Amino acid sequence: MRLYIKYMVSLRCKLIVKEELRKLGLDYTALELGMVEIREDLSAKQHDQLKRNLFRSGLELMDDKKSILIEKIKNLITEMIHYSVKLPTINYSDYISEKLGYDYTYLSNIFSQVKGITIQQFIILHKIEKVKELLLYNELTLTEISYQLHYSSVAHLSNQFKKITGFSPSFYKRLKQKRKSNLEDL
Structure with missing residues (x-):
């Protein structure tokens, strides 16, 4: 499952994303500029939690296809x-x-x-x-x-x-x- 996260190119942002994924026990296969590929599908609860946690750190989980x-x-x-x-x-x-x-x-x-x-x-x-x-x-x-x-x-x-x-x-x-x-x- 691919997730798109809006963030600036920086090691700090990448580390924040990694940490939030770790906290939720999510295993990822790729973490690139603005995109993370997760091995399994997210539950609605995991998705909402990840979205909230990223937002608190100034990052945005993107859901809209145009965005x-x-x-x-x-x-x-x-x-x-x-x-x-x-x-x-x-x-x-x-x-x-x-x-x-x-x-x-x-x-x-x-x-x-x-x-x-x-x-x-x-x-x-x-x-x-x-x-x-x-x-x-x-x-x-x-x-x-x-x-x-x-x-x-x-x-x-x-x-x-x-x-x-x-x-x-x-x-x-x-x-x-x-x-x-x-x-x-x-």
């Missing part, structure tokens, strides 16, 4: 952009559709209805967060970041970055470095 699908899309995008060594070379829509086993138009419509933004906008927001992170590490040039995140050009990345953050990438980098040095001077 589960939205979480799968969000988790896939987050994993793809923030945790993959290399982004997929195929079109993102094809990648998402292939990974989740649904027509992209269907996924896109549900996502937009529920989240109020398109999957593409969600991807852009995450790519910009990744750009911010890479700028702060100061290990890659803007050209390298642009290439790594599959932007068509540095200008395209810069325009998108400015549209989302209000800053150019270079100004953002200087601003963060200045804040960092101010904190170190304290």
Whole structure:
């Protein structure tokens, strides 16, 4: 039986889920980002107890099929952009559709209805967060970041970055470095 749990990617959250499953005597075969696979079916009492315990810890057991699908899309995008060594070379829509086993138009419509933004906008927001992170590490040039995140050009990345953050990438980098040095001077 698969259960979907809404939680942030962190070791702490994963440990909370493991502990709650242990308390209820539930044996699981897989515990991945947002999903746990339990060996046996849950009774209504176990399900309610797990739901309450997770909620007290700031986590959510998801029952609604649309919400589960939205979480799968969000988790896939987050994993793809923030945790993959290399982004997929195929079109993102094809990648998402292939990974989740649904027509992209269907996924896109549900996502937009529920989240109020398109999957593409969600991807852009995450790519910009990744750009911010890479700028702060100061290990890659803007050209390298642009290439790594599959932007068509540095200008395209810069325009998108400015549209989302209000800053150019270079100004953002200087601003963060200045804040960092101010904190170190304290």
